[in-house]
Amino acid sequence: MSDFLLLHLTDDLCMGGTCAIMAGDIRSAATPGVRRVMAGLTGQHSYAAALARDGIEAHVIGLELNPFISMLKAAAPFAVVIHRSGEQTAIWNDVLPRLRQSGAVAMVERNIFGYVDDGAIARQHVDKSFELSKHNVFRHWRASGQPACEAYLERNQVLYPAVDFAHSVEDLARRKCSMRKSLGIPEGAFVAGDLCRPAPKKLDYMVPAIMPRVLNKIPDFYFVARTFPGRIERRMRAAVGSHFINLPGTNDRAELADTYACLDVLLHMSTAGESFGMAIAEAMCCGVPIIANETPGGRQNNAQGELVVHGETGFLANTPNAVLHFLSLLYSSPALREGIGSKARRFFESGAHSKGVVASQLEGEILSIARSRGAALHVAIPSWQPCVPTKEMARYLVSYQSALSAPIECVPRTGLWSTRVNLRRNLWRVEKKFQSCA
Numbered sequence: 001m002s003d004f005l006l007l008h009l010t011d012d013l014c015m016g017g018t019c020a021i022m023a024g025d026i027r028s029a030a031t032p033g034v035r036r037v038m039a040g041l042t043g044q045h046s047y048a049a050a051l052a053r054d055g056i057e058a059h060v061i062g063l064e065l066n067p068f069i070s071m072l073k074a075a076a077p078f079a080v081v082i083h084r085s086g087e088q089t090a091i092w093n094d095v096l097p098r099l100r101q102s103g104a105v106a107m108v109e110r111n112i113f114g115y116v117d118d119g120a121i122a123r124q125h126v127d128k129s130f131e132l133s134k135h136n137v138f139r140h141w142r143a144s145g146q147p148a149c150e151a152y153l154e155r156n157q158v159l160y161p162a163v164d165f166a167h168s169v170e171d172l173a174r175r176k177c178s179m180r181k182s183l184g185i186p187e188g189a190f191v192a193g194d195l196c197r198p199a200p201k202k203l204d205y206m207v208p209a210i211m212p213r214v215l216n217k218i219p220d221f222y223f224v225a226r227t228f229p230g231r232i233e234r235r236m237r238a239a240v241g242s243h244f245i246n247l248p249g250t251n252d253r254a255e256l257a258d259t260y261a262c263l264d265v266l267l268h269m270s271t272a273g274e275s276f277g278m279a280i281a282e283a284m285c286c287g288v289p290i291i292a293n294e295t296p297g298g299r300q301n302n303a304q305g306e307l308v309v310h311g312e313t314g315f316l317a318n319t320p321n322a323v324l325h326f327l328s329l330l331y332s333s334p335a336l337r338e339g340i341g342s343k344a345r346r347f348f349e350s351g352a353h354s355k356g357v358v359a360s361q362l363e364g365e366i367l368s369i370a371r372s373r374g375a376a377l378h379v380a381i382p383s384w385q386p387c388v389p390t391k392e393m394a395r396y397l398v399s400y401q402s403a404l405s406a407p408i409e410c411v412p413r414t415g416l417w418s419t420r421v422n423l424r425r426n427l428w429r430v431e432k433k434f435q436s437c438a
Contacts, residue, residue: 002035003378005078006366007069009099011091013040013060014047015251017278018083018112021132021161025081025110026056028162028355031363033379037072041091050251065095069102077375079106079366086115086129086140088122096125106369108362110159113275113301114139127369130159130362132276133303134388138400142298149394158388159362161276162355163348165285167257172286175261183245183262185222190331192267192291193224195259195279203232204269204293205428209421210320211239217324218331223267226250226259260286264337265330266314267323268292271429273301280307285348287341290314291326296402305405307353313344316406320421325411352387360384 006029008022019038026036038051043060051058061068069078080099084092086109099107108128114136117126131137137158144152167175185191196203207223215221221240227249228236236244250256260266266283273295274280280290284307292304294316308314315326330337348354364384371377388396 003033003076004035004367004370005072005076006034006036006363007072007078007080008036008038008083009041009080009095010039010083011041011089013038013043013058015044015249017276019047020251020278021110021112021276022081022083023051023054023056024162024164024355025359025362027164028359029363030356030359031367031379031382034363035072035076039068041095047251054253063091063095065098066102069099077105077370077377078103079108079370080104081362081366082107082109082126083112084109085113086111086117088117088119092117093119093121096121100125105373105375106366108366108369111136111140114143116140116143118144128365129156131156132159132161133301133306134158134393134396135301135303135306135400136275137393138397139301141397146397149397150390153390153393157386158352158393160353160358160387161278161281162358162362163278163281163285163353164355165253165257165282166348167261167286169287172257172261175258179258179262183224185224185245185262186220189220189222190218191222191224191263192265192327193226193259193263194228194266194268195226195256195283196228196268201432202270202272203229204271205232205425206269206293206320206323206421207267208232208235208239209424210324211236211244213324213417214327215240215243217328221331224259224262256282257286260288263288265327266290266292267327268304269323270295270304271300274304275301277304277307280304281348281353284313284344287345289330289337289340289344291317291323291330293318293323294404294406296404298402307347309343309347310406312340313347314340318404318406319408319411320418321413322406322408322411357384357387361387 010018022038038056038058039061045060048058048060107126109126111129111131114131222243224245226247228246233246260283266288290308292308294305296302308316310316317323317326360382361384364382367381
């Protein structure tokens with residue numbers, strides 16, 4: 001029997017970014033005596049079964065909490081991590097008090113998108129909120145009315161997702177060879193790709209718009225995607241034909257590793273940005289350089305720049321010319337690809353993004369809250385410190401600039417072509433507002 005139960009709870013247990021974060025938290029945790037359970041109020045039983053095969057206890061429980069919690073906790077105290085998009089909803093207004101009534105000695109949330117729940121129920125029952133990135137904290141702070149930083153940061157902190165996706169260089173090389181062979185990609189080809197959820201609203205039209213010129217400059221170029229939506233898929237095929245390969249979505253970690261391993265670069269262009277960027281992070285763990293755009297405006301997420309350190313773990317590219325330039329640069333220099341890929345792998349081995357730091361902070365803070373509420377703990381609280389110190393976070397909040405940061409001095413310019421590409425990107429944004437992209 002465990003000495004403490006930690007329930008990771010979301011509204012919908014299904015394949016996607018939220019549940020990937022939940023599973024990463026559980027895989028990375030190491031506090032002795034803690035039983036960790038992953039659950040959804042609704043969800044896919046097949047997905048819960050897949051998690052169980054991967055060694056994670058997972059359940060779809062419905063809204064009847066008491067029987068489930070009674071079955072789990074026995075005599076041990078328990079706490080809950082709520083994984084949600086952040087805003088107030090009727091479901092969470094109902095569930096939060098009932099979790100506390102069931103005996104939860106601590107309740108924290110992982111706020112996926114930085115939305116604000118300013119209701120009285122959340123203020124009463126949620127002890128602390130962890131946003132997935134510094135930029136998410138900024139969005140949440142600003143939407144909260146820009147309160148005094150010191151008091152605000154006592155309750156709202158950065159806690160990056162625990163990215164548990166390590167593979168040896170030898171394993172990745174084997175996967176690369178096997179995956180490319182299975183896809184019919186010639187040996188020695190230069191392969192870019194992207195993995196995205198099947199939601200077209202996030203996709204920038206940059207990639208299909210530049211593909212003809214990319215293929216003209218790099219004849220052995222291929223693009224491998226997972227779950228590009230139909231309208232983009234058709235246009236990619238029209239642009240580059242069989243050099244575009246669109247694979248179905250998957251949460252199978254082996255299939256994801258195979259996909260990342262076959263890439264020379266992850267080309268990730270988004271109109272909405274990333275609240276964290278799990279595909280970017282997993283690719284980096286596999287030693288894949290990144291090319292991503294920035295989205296620093298007031299309505300977008302912009303956390304991708306916290307992972308993509310320009311010139312070190314990849315490149316930030318905001319114009320068609322820049323994307324083409326950095327693709328060509330990586331294509332022409334295998335040594336550069338290897339060097340950036342190595343730095344990308346090491347990015348998650350230490351510091352604020354390392355899984356050990358993330359896991360110790362999450363469980364350390366939860367257990368500290370439980371003890372402060374009078375819980376009789378028989379679990380040693382791990383030593384921890386905030387991923388991002390309070391003073392550093394306060395400086396970020398008051399000095400954040402909604403402006404592009406990537407330098408463009410080194411990028412050659414081709415005005416007419418770039419203008420045409422940007423026009424197509426803007427037309428795509430208009431089109432998305434009026435048409436389904438299924």
